[in-house]
Amino acid sequence: MRGVEPEDWEAFHRFDDNTDEMRRADRVHPPRSAAGQREWAQKQALKEPVDDRMMLAVESLADGALAGMMTTSEIDHRAGRFSYGVAIGTGHKGRGYATEAVRLLLNFMFGERRFHKCEASVWAFNDASIALHRKLGFTEEGRLRDHEFFAGRHHDVVLFGMTAAEFAARHPYPSEI
Template sequence: MPGPVFLRGDRVTLRPPEDEDLDFLQRNHNDPDVRRSMPRVHPQNREATREEYVEGYDESVGLLICDGEAGDTERLGFCALFAIDGDSGRAEVGAWLAPDAEGQGYATEALSLLVDYAFDERRLDRLNAGRLATNDRSAALLDRVGFVEEGRRREYYYVGGEHVDRVEYGLLASEWDDG
């Protein structure tokens, strides 16, 4: 039985990951197609997956992206609000989808729900995001949600045998238009 829904959209729901989600999370964390879009270089066993995705979100908010039309049981990906600095009112966001869920608008809706939560319920003022300069899908997602490109960290990651820049994005609460 899946865990309780935390945020609900038109097509997706976001819920905390449970042990029953570990196979999905580990399979996708290790998938070369998913890993290529993130700075992930180490394989992850089941225990490391549990530590990162189920136990590793005490202060942060890690949520499984599920298909709301499939009774909240079809897992699509993962998103997180992390590095939360309540004093300064800022946090980081990130998301990934399983390869077969890409290109269908799920990430846009999930990230929008997470941004709503961050600004409306957590009363944050700023969200940061980063992407590999080679990840055009993330660039399009961040643009669709309203993030603004703010800079670049040159040769920040080592991915696929080469150094890759990190492109930095930001979104202010005053810029957010969720309607």
């Protein structure tokens, strides 16, 4: 993972051209011009993380291509909770990018920022994301029925959670510093 760079605009523009990718990541947004996408990427590249809210690029180590993105949100320092979202482009799916990106983020947020719990919301029809969260050790904590509207109908959202202790038990921190 790395910060968003201004030259990432083209890859993000390709992601936004694919309605299915947008929907899996978040929701479908109106089309953005190339100039608008360049301006957005420039702003993201210059934006400092505030209150542990950040947007990161997921990059392929093999060729440096932008594979996807990750964001943190719903930051609650009092309770020690945060949420995140991860989206991987179609050409990079099934190669472990999401798994590695989530592990890196949780290692940082739990091990460096002292958060206690991570929460994730997944569209109930997104079998790959549900499987990812289960594989990583998240616990399914509930389901919000008919919670989100897109593609002409309402959809359920599955809620997942993992505590820092649960993460550390499955993914130990490095023993040598």
